[in-house]
Amino acid sequence: MQKIAWVFVIAISLAVILSAVAVSALYARVGMPKVSAGFAFLGIAGIGGLAPLFFKKDKGRVTSDERDKAIEHRSALAGFTAAYLLVGLACMVPFFVYGPHATVQIIWLPMIFMVAGIAHYFFYSVAILVQYGRGGNQNE
Amino acid sequence: MNRTQKEAMCSLIFFTVTLVFVLLILAARLIFKKDIVYITYFMLATIAITNVLGLLYVLRKQSPREVITDERDKLIKLKALFASFISVMILLAAMLVTLRIAVGMGGSIGVWLLTLILFVISIAAAIVYSAAVLILYLFGKSNA
Secondary structure (H helix, E strand, C coil), rough: CHHHHHHHHHHHHHHHHHHHHHHHHHHHHHHHHHHHHHHHHHHHHHHHHHHHCCCCCCCCCCCCCCHHHHHHHHHHHHHHHHHHHHHHHHHHHHHHHCCCCCCCHHHHHHHHHHHHHHHHHHHHHHHHHHHHHHHHHHCC | CCCCHHHHHHHHHHHHHHHHHHHHHHHHHHEEEEEEECHHHHHHHHHHHHHHHHHHHHHHHCCCCCCCCCHHHHHHHHHHHHHHHHHHHHHHHHHHHHHHHHHHHEEEEEEEHHHHHHHHHHHHHHHHHHHHHHHHHHHCCCHH
């Protein structure tokens, strides 16, 4: 579980950093609608989804216990909470920054959902690593 | 009925009533282009009364044997929370896709609609959570 979490954290961090760099670089050159092409780098985060294929469970060994399940539940909750908070921010910030009469292009709406999904997996993985990190040498 | 069930029952009623009122006000405003002020006052009064009555009902013990919370309650709350979060995400995706199809690729929407989306999914989350708690208690009745 920790190895998979590491792959998720690295893939998502790389995707977000590359997207931010691409969007910043393209913004000055091509302007607002075309700059969204820079978000294509977020697709790198999908590599995290392949991690369970590389780190398969050992057959014949006990691979998880009650503590693992508790950690998984708490991490999933952390992931969902982070995603929900981000959705809340994405919905409220434009209202307070641009005012109630402003409009937002429809093309940005699916981005809210995508960012929420990525945030969920990122915080889920970070929460797993943090909780196992607290356990010291008992984790392996 | 223990405290968790009473809380779930009260919040289910409270949030369902709120959602119905909000949808009524929105329908009146968007379809008939009218602000129905008395419905807004009625909604606020109903919300206040249900809140006070619900609080009294939850805090008052119906039986001396009633425990505040145990391990099973915690597990049920956790499962209900997951159900609530997952349904919120599905509802959010459905709302965003519907908006995109309705408005079209090049269209735009008012930012107030985003706050409304957030409001509706928050209420839906509370309704699903409460309903899930009650359903899980219902299914686990034989083990209670």
